Amino acid sequence: MAESEKTCAECNEPAELMCSACKLVSYCSKEHQKEHWKTHKSLCKPFEIQTTSDKGKCLVATRDLSPNDQIICDYPIVFGPRPHVVEEGPVPCPGCCRLIIAESAPRCEGCDWPVCNPNCPGLKDVNKHAHECYILGLRPTKAQKNLHNFYRQDALLTLRILLFQKRNQKKWQQILEMESHMDKRGEGTDTYKHVQERIVKYIQENFVTPLRDIGKQTGQELLLDDSDETIQKICGIIDVNSMEINQDAELSALYPTAYLMEHSCICNTYHVFDDEDQNYKITVRAALPIKKGDHITTMYTHALWGTQARREHLMETKYFECSCPRCSDPTELGTYLSALRCLGTENEPCGGTQLPIDPLDYKTEWACDKCKVKVNNAEVAMLVNQIGEEVDQIQLSKPTVKELNEMLKKVLTFLHPHHYHVYSLKHSLVQLYGYQQGYMPNQISDELLLEKAEMCRDLLETTRKIDPGNSRLCLYTAVLLHELHLANVYYIKRKWHTEDKEVLARLFREAKRSLEDAKKVLEHETTCAAGEKLRHLVESSEKDANKWINNHSEEVNELLEQIKESLNV
Numbered sequence: 001m002a003e004s005e006k007t008c009a010e011c012n013e014p015a016e017l018m019c020s021a022c023k024l025v026s027y028c029s030k031e032h033q034k035e036h037w038k039t040h041k042s043l044c045k046p047f048e049i050q051t052t053s054d055k056g057k058c059l060v061a062t063r064d065l066s067p068n069d070q071i072i073c074d075y076p077i078v079f080g081p082r083p084h085v086v087e088e089g090p091v092p093c094p095g096c097c098r099l100i101i102a103e104s105a106p107r108c109e110g111c112d113w114p115v116c117n118p119n120c121p122g123l124k125d126v127n128k129h130a131h132e133c134y135i136l137g138l139r140p141t142k143a144q145k146n147l148h149n150f151y152r153q154d155a156l157l158t159l160r161i162l163l164f165q166k167r168n169q170k171k172w173q174q175i176l177e178m179e180s181h182m183d184k185r186g187e188g189t190d191t192y193k194h195v196q197e198r199i200v201k202y203i204q205e206n207f208v209t210p211l212r213d214i215g216k217q218t219g220q221e222l223l224l225d226d227s228d229e230t231i232q233k234i235c236g237i238i239d240v241n242s243m244e245i246n247q248d249a250e251l252s253a254l255y256p257t258a259y260l261m262e263h264s265c266i267c268n269t270y271h272v273f274d275d276e277d278q279n280y281k282i283t284v285r286a287a288l289p290i291k292k293g294d295h296i297t298t299m300y301t302h303a304l305w306g307t308q309a310r311r312e313h314l315m316e317t318k319y320f321e322c323s324c325p326r327c328s329d330p331t332e333l334g335t336y337l338s339a340l341r342c343l344g345t346e347n348e349p350c351g352g353t354q355l356p357i358d359p360l361d362y363k364t365e366w367a368c369d370k371c372k373v374k375v376n377n378a379e380v381a382m383l384v385n386q387i388g389e390e391v392d393q394i395q396l397s398k399p400t401v402k403e404l405n406e407m408l409k410k411v412l413t414f415l416h417p418h419h420y421h422v423y424s425l426k427h428s429l430v431q432l433y434g435y436q437q438g439y440m441p442n443q444i445s446d447e448l449l450l451e452k453a454e455m456c457r458d459l460l461e462t463t464r465k466i467d468p469g470n471s472r473l474c475l476y477t478a479v480l481l482h483e484l485h486l487a488n489v490y491y492i493k494r495k496w497h498t499e500d501k502e503v504l505a506r507l508f509r510e511a512k513r514s515l516e517d518a519k520k521v522l523e524h525e526t527t528c529a530a531g532e533k534l535r536h537l538v539e540s541s542e543k544d545a546n547k548w549i550n551n552h553s554e555e556v557n558e559l560l561e562q563i564k565e566s567l568n569v
């Protein structure tokens, strides 16, 4: 339809505004758009729910979508402290989920649970602690010792959901409709036993029993169904469907539509959560172009793990076998993130690369692309896990450049230079060159500066292949872009009068583009503290670079002008 032909969906007058979500309906004014929303709301969605035999319910695009188009905007049905077991260290406040030290924290005036502050607004909020406070306060004893065991914050979300039975039938039904996978985590499984010990017994003994007694006395039942099976099912639903929100608090939330997004290790959406003031609204947008009929996907696991680790994690936590394009490809989309070096025969490396013959088969053999050597999957898994433990250990120990380089040398005997454990070490290394004593900008050698830049380029290439829409690895990517910028800038400043002009100009352009790209990538990461910190660093580097350019503006322009032709710009 031509621009001039568009008419307002509310009054049929000529219209210039358009619904930004579906881009299908026009309006003459904001007021009429608002009026029409009551009708348009249910039609505006760019997807429909379909059911497939292998994935269950999923979302399928009903029209073509471009990157950044909005797909879902959802408020949580329920949210609460992340239900993971905390045996020591900080725990979440039941009012706001911010982490506190239970032993020294003040207590809630209603239930005596450790809180951030007795005046925390969440304690009086019916969507947060207010409703459960009465039930948590039913225990006659209060604890001064063993607080982690007495006040189990990992049971709070389950309790919050149980209490919807009488409070909010619609929410209760919405939650019960979600997949719990009780067929795979039922009686007899380790998960069932763990949940029974940790959550079910705890809730039954401390809160359900006193509630039943009160119900008998008053004739008012708060819980219509308080069976072990129902509590187990709720725990399953939380594990399978909840989304993690990591702001200054650690929460889990169930969303009415977003939970329907299926998993893909190369997903086509990204999402952001609003903060506490906006009740943790989620907005899901297209990260890549999505065609009508494409499934709308997100990522349930860690994008930087190799196929075997991702698939095991998905099986353990979400109970399905992923067979996405990345999992199905032995090279993982040409990244070689799981590849090993072939050790050849009699420890004489042949220079080849070992890849799984069928990455979707847990018993696959690994074959070399150069010699005849084959290795079985169990051996590979053992080696990779052992290296993974050593890499994790060194990462946690605030390593020096020397220690990281030694580890890198060691693991490169067994792993392909693009293996994900190598990625992890190199990603840390590029953040130490230029920062650690002995490697400060005025100390680091020319060779190491060039090496740092090369490592950044190499890691960026891998990251782009597995996260082309910057859905999951924005922070990793932004760090690499920023470090590439810095490496180039240090080199340019140092070599301004001696290096070949064309080399300088190329580095200059790359440095500029890296910073612009870093800013763009960080637009996807709006609510986490690490993203905010990185944004400040990028802005500060931009100011420094501009200051230097202003002081050398004539020479810089002359340099860029001089080699314009050879750069084809």
Ligand SMILES: C[S@@+](CC[C@H](N)C(=O)[O-])C[C@H]1O[C@@H](n2cnc3c(N)ncnc32)[C@H](O)[C@@H]1O
Pocket (backbone or CB within 6 Å): 054, 055, 056, 057, 058, 178, 179, 181, 240, 241, 259, 260, 261, 262, 263, 264, 318, 319, 320, 321, 322, 323
């Ligand atoms: C958060 S729920 C998604 C909604 C779910 N499909 C339903 O019917 O309610 C996650 C579950 O969906 C299924 N699922 C999601 N992505 C899948 C995939 N790529 N392959 C197979 N099953 C998948 C698994 O059963 C998984 O435990």
